[in-house]
Amino acid sequence: MQAATATKGAISIRNVTKIYDPEGVNVMAVDDCSLEIAPGEVCMIVGPSGCGKTTLLNAIAGFHSITSGEIYLDGEMLCGPDKPIADQGADRMVVFQNGALFPWKTLLENVAYGPIVQGIMGKKEARDKAQDILAEAGLADFSMKFPGEVSSGMSRRAEIVRALINDPKVLLLDEPYRAMDALTKSIMHESLLEVYDRTKVTIFFITHDLEEAIFLGDRVVVMTTRPAKTKKIVNVAIKRPRDYTVLSSEEFRLLVAEAKGAVHEEAIKAFEAGERELA
C-alpha cells in the first residue's frame, strides 16, 4: 500500500544556535546545528537527556525563539535573523511528550477542532470527517469518549489522528511513547508506520529509544550532549513497509549496535555533567 511519493515537508536547519539565560548565566542548548530533512523522510533524533533536542523541535514548531541561524520549511523561512520565532501553524503538527488532547473534549471533538477553528470546514463536515478518520485508526467506537476514559495508547493514537486531519507537511513528535510499556509501544510503532506508509508525511521524531529509532526511521541523527550538535548520522536502509519481524533481523541488530556506540559516549558525558532538561 505504497502511497504517492512525498513532495512536501522538506526541513532545512542551518547553523541554528540557541542560548538560554535562565539565571543570568548563558546556557547554550544548541550550537551551530545543521540538518537537512527530505520531504517524506522519517528523521529520528536521538541524544542524551537535556541535550537540546526538544529545543530544536520547539524552534520548528514556533514555541521558542532561536538565537542565530535559520530554519526553512519547503524553501520558506520559518525563523531566521530578522524573525527569531516562527509562527505557529497547522502545517507543522506537534504530538507532545505527555499527550495534549484536550481532556474536556471527546476524541471526536478533539479531532474536529483543528479544521473548525481554521475555518476550513463547517462543524458538521468536520465532525463527519473526524469520525471517518478515527474509524480508519480503529477508534470508531471510542469517538464519544473523553481522553481520560481511554488508554494512553489510544489517546496517543487519537492525538496523531488529530494532527493528520489537518494534512500537515511535518509531524513533530517529542518522545510520544516514552511512558508506555513495551507491548503497547510496539503496537503504537506499527500503527505509526501504517500511517506513514499511507500519508508519507515528513516525520521529525525525538526519542531515547534506539530500537524505536532504527525501527521507524530512515535516518537516525545522534546528537551530542549539550550544546547539541549532530554527532553521527545512521542511515537505515531497511525497506518499507516494515513490520515487527524487522526487529529480529541481523541488519536491525547491527544498526542498533552502531547507533548505541555513539549514544553511549554522549550519555556518559551528559550524566557526568548532571544537567537537567530545559523547557
Next chain:
Amino acid sequence: MNPNKATKTESPSSLEPPTGFWLFLYRANKGVRTSTPYLMFFGIALWLVTYYLFNEGWKLPLFNKIPGPVEVITEWISRDPIFGMSLFTEAYHTNIYVSCQRILIAFSIATSVGVPLGLFMGWSKTFRDYTFPILETLRPIPILAWVPLAIIMFSGFETPIIFLATLASLFVTTLNTLLGVDSIDESYFRAAGCLGSKPRHVFWHVVLPGAMPFIFTGLQISVGVAWFSLVAAEMISGDFGLGYMIMDSYMQNKYVTMVMAMITLGFVGWLTSAMVRFAGDRMMQWRVRALALEGR
C-alpha cells in the same frame, strides 16, 4: 455463590451504559450499598447523643444556659412554639427565604463578575499586571472591616448586606479562577496554537474549560464565604434573615430559637454548597467520568 447471579445483579443492561436519571439511580443504588450513608447517620446520631448527654443528661455547667436537643427539636416541630418560631410559623420561613434570596443575588453577581475577571487576569499578562495588586490589597481586608463603609455608602438594610456578601465571594471566585488558568498545562496552549486557533478560540476552548475545576472549587468556597459574611452583616444591620434571627433571639433570651437558626444555617449552607458541586459535575462530565474510572 453463583458467579452468574452476581454479574446479573451488577449490571442488568451491560450493553448500554446508563445515562441521565438511570445513571443517578444506579449511583444511588451503589451508594446505599457502601457504608457511607450508614456512617453518616451514625455520625449524626453520635453527635446528637453527645449533645444530649452533656446538656440534658449530665447537665454540665458549661451547657446549663444552652437548650438541649430535646428542647430544640420539640420547639422546632411544635405547631404552637413557645418562643414564636418553628417549622410551622411564617416568620421562620421568611427568615430562610430572605437569607437565601440574598445569597442568590450576591453569589450570582460575584460569579458573573469574578469568573470573567479571573479568566482575563489569567489569560492576559498586561491585564493581570494592572489588576492583581489591587485585588491583593483589597482581599486581606476582613469583611467585617467593610461593614461601616457599606453602611455609609448604601442606604437601607438590603443593599449593604448584599454588598458585603458579594464582596467576600468575589475575591474568592476571582482568585481561584486566576489560579485555575495558571494551572492549565502549557502543552494545551501549544497544541491549540498548532491547530490554528485564534485568541478567541484559545479563550473558549482552552482557558475556560481548563480553569473549570478550579473555578468550581472556588465557587464552593465562595458560597460558604458568602454565607459567612451575610450572617455577619445581618447580625449587625438587618430586619430579617437567619443571621438576624440568631442575633434577635439572643437579645431576647430566646436561646432555643437561636440554636434552631444556627442548625438551619448549617443545613441550608450545606445544601447550597451541594448544589454548586452538582452543577460542577454536570458541567465537567469529562472529569467525573475519568475520576469514576479511578474508583472515585
